[in-house]
Every structure is written in structure tokens, then in C-alpha cells.
Amino acid sequence: MLTKVLIANRGEISVRILRACRELGIQTVAVYSEADRQAMHVRYATEAYLLGPAPSSESYLRGEKIIQIALESGAGAIHPGYGFLAERSDFAQAVEDAGLEFIGPKPSAIVAMGDKLVARETVTNAGVPVVPGTEGTGNLSDDELLKLAPQIGFPLLIKATAGGGGKGMREVTNLDEMPLLLKSARREAKSAFGEDNVYLEKLILGARHIEIQILADKHGNVVHLNERECSLQRRHQKLLEESPSPFIDEGLRQRMGAVAVKAAKAVEYESAGTIEFLVDKDKNFYFLEMNTRLQVEHPITELVTGVDIVKEQIRIARGRKLSFTQDDVQINGAAIECRINAEDPHNNFMPSTGRITHSVLPTGPGIRVDTGVYPGFEITPYYDPMISKLIVWGETRAQAILRMRRALEEYKIVGVRTNIPFHQTMMDSHRFMAGQYDTRFVEEEFSMESISEDKVTHPDVAAIIATLVKHEQTERAAHVVRRNERDTSNWKWVSRWERLTK
Secondary structure, rough: OOOOEEOOOOOOHHHHHHHHHHHOOEEEEEEHHHHHHHHHHHHOOOOEEEOOOOOHHHOOOHHHHHHHHHHHOOOOEEEOOOOOOOOOHHHHHHHOOOOEOOOOHHHHHHHHHHOOHHHHHHHHHHHOOOOOEEEEEEEOOOOHHHHHOOOOOOOEEEOOOOOOOOOOOOOEOOOOHHHHHHHHHHHHHHHHOOOOOOOEEEEOOEEEEEEEEEEEEEOOOOOEEEEEEEEEEEEOOOEEEEEEEOOOHHHHOOOHHHHHHHHHHHHHEEEEEEEEEEEEOOOOOEEEEEEEEOOOOOHHHHHHOOHHHHHHHHHHOOOOOOOOOOOOOOOEEEEEEEEEEEOOOEEEOEOOOOOOOOOEEOOOOEEEEEOOOOOOOOOOOOOOOEOOOOOOOEOHHHHHHHHHHHHHOOOOOOOOOOHHHHHHHOOOOOHOOOOOOOOOHHOOOOOOOOOHHHHHHHHHHHHHHHHHHHHHHHHHOOOOOOOOOOOOOHHHHHHHHHOOOO
16 A cells, blocks of 8 residues: 655646645655755655756656655655656656556556557557558668658658657758758757657648547556647647637547547556547547656646546556546536746747746636745746646636636736736637637737737836736725724614614
8 A cells, every 4th residue: 555655756746746645645755956945846745855956867857866765765656747757668667676656657558658659550550540650660860751751741740759748849841951850859859858769740730639638547447538628839838728629529529539548458558648639620530649647737637527637546556446437427617727837928938037026826716726836936947937737617618718817817926927918818819719729820820919019018117007006905905994983883873862862
């Protein structure tokens, strides 16, 4: 039985896992780099241990050090979260070899589905359609990829075989620019995932990015938790997700769900995972890849299904069966997630670093904020710039949009620039409200110009107005109604006077 879990990650996902463990009565162990010494996940954990310097290669990617800490602290399992070591089969195998439980899929499943080339071959053999690209497995050299590219046709994508999150991915429009883009993609993949193998994939224009969440236990039970719409992206990085998708009908939902379950069973998958698809305008869907880990956007699925995915992961690691069946999974309402990043949407989304001096989180019905920062915490250039995930639920998609508008208006962060204005503009977009968008929408058709010029070009004026508004709110909150000079209320005095005059 698991009584202590080490979380091999940082930021909001570490805090999310820590909370799930706390609710299950499990002690927790956090690891941190020198840059994260004061991080929230360090404060929340039962114990915390230093990994090393700030760069991830010297801290969060040190698998051997993490396993050593788990053994010394008495942890019986390691949860990798997402990113870093989450999809490294060698790390999962090393965890098992050390006699620890890896809260995730088996190493063999990570090999089969974590490597995108192997995954494509696996699902193709199972009869699942895939996006055209470089078929087969193995490492292909730059010369081999350059030779195959014209056969696939442009535009196409260079994609890292390992990891996810848009890392090691480049869009190619012609053969002349491809050599430099190959080198760039390999370099980024090496930095992010520790290996630089890449492959080619045809770019389907006008497509929707739809993913199916699955859960599988150690007893052969596999269920899907319906879909998430992840088409709103910039440079292949997801910015906003929603569930259910406004594009998917019930028939297509069930067909895609059945294919996702089939793909998971083909590799005897365990734990949480996500099957990603591209869906064209005619609602033909193609297997894209499988993420053999917990997804960043898992909270919207939790809100519309009522399933705590992280707790289910831990129960599966304990050897228990899923606590529900496929027939129990129903869609209740609609949920939207906005990724709040430390970046400037008015300056080509340039990263913003610095110390958060003030933060006001939105609250109220249907609102959830998953975060790993607090006032006084410093956003550094070493890691992903995500500050938090703002998630809302509504009985309908329209209500969810209205709640997200209100939540974004309430959300205040001072000290770094954020992409909150981007999300506010998106919530006002007619195309978004109508659900008429695809993976190219943000980069090719969406514009921030609907925000007035004053807000963009006169930051001093905006700062003064914000200060005045904040002062007014503070004065209103501090207003105290003085006690009446009499010892009783005016109503009692009036009644006494009426009795005396009778």
C-alpha cells in the first residue's frame, strides 16, 4: 500500500498532485531546484529535497538523483506529472528496477506510444488512420528526411518523436528552408527531452485538434472520458481548451472514443493517457499521437465528468480497479480552461520574468484556479512561463463563456505581464463564441486589435486609472458605519416617541 509519494515535477501540477495525495491521506515528497527553493509545491509537501541548480538538465531531469531521494525518504512511488521525465521509458524502468511504483504507464507502453513513430506504426497495425508522414521506425538522418519530404508534400511538420507541448516542432513550407529548421527542431528536442530524433508529418490545413482522455487499470479495464477541444494554439502550444468540443457530434464522439480505447488496449496501457487526433472539415479523423502521461488540460475533463483523474491514477498504481465503468461516464455541462502565462500578448507574446508583487484570484460558482505561484514568487527564465490554469464550468457553453469573462476580469496579477488580455479578447471573439475555429485560427485570423489603442499605447494612464480604482475599492472595503450615538436604534426611539405621544 502506498503511504508516501514523491512528485518529480514543479509548479501547478506538483501542487495539484500534492492536494490529491493529501485527500487520500498519503504523505508527499517534493523535489526542487535552487530557483524553486521558495516554490509553493515545496511548502505544501510533507518533505522537500534539493535537486541541484536551476537548469532542468541539472535538476528536474536528473532521474537517478530523484530515485535516490525517493529511496532515502521512504517514498513508495513516484508521480512524474507532465513534461520533464513523464514520458521517458528509461526513467519509468529505472523506477521499477529500484522497487518503486511508477504512477503512470508501464515502460513498454511508453516505448510503444511515447515514441510517436512507434505509436503510428502500432495504431496503423490496429487499423487506425494516421496523418501521412514518414512511416516505419528508427532514427532518420537529415539527408533521409530531406529526400522523403517532397513525397509527403508541403506544407509539413517536423516533430520530435519524444515528448510533447510543441517542443521540437517546426512547420516547413518548402525544401530550401528545411535544413535549418531540422537543426533547430533537433536542438530544441535535445534540450527538452534528452534526445533529438525527429520525423515528418503532413500538415492538414483547416483541421481541429481533438483529444480523447482515457483511463486504464491493471485489470484490463479501459474507459474514455470523452473529448477535449485543443485547437486554439500558437506555435503548436495550446492556449485554451474546452470540453465538450463545439464541433464534435455524439456519433463522432463515440467512434473516436472507441478507437482511443482500442489503441490503449493494443499496448496493454495502464494509468491516464490521451489519444490525440486531427479532425478535418468533413469530420474525418486521423491519429496524431498519444501522450502517455497526465495532460495539462485534464481539469476540464474532471469538471464535466466528475472524475478525479489524479486520484484515479494513484488508485490504479495501488492495484485497484477503476471506480466506474464506461456507462457511468456522462457529460455534464461545459468547461473552459485558459492557460495564464507570463508573456506579453501585445509584444509577440514575449516571455515576461520578474517577481509577482500582487495577485487576486477569481472565485465564485464554477471557478477553479490551479496555480503554483503566490505574491512574492519570482518567475524565472528557466522553465515554462505558465503561472496558472483558470478553469470554469457552466451548465451550458454560453454560461461557461460568461463565467470565464467574469473570472478573467477579476484575475489580477502585478509584477509580470500576462496573456490575460489575450483570453479576454478571445472570449469576445464572434468566431470563438460560435465555435468556428481551427488550429490556424490564432496565428492567421485572430487579432488583438479589438483592444483599444489607449490600453496599448498609454500604459501610464492605465496604471493611474488602475491605482485609483484599487484605492476606491480599498476605501469601500474599509468603510465602517459608526455606531449610533444613542444606545438603541432609531426605530426603537420612534416607537418610544409614538407611545409617549398617545
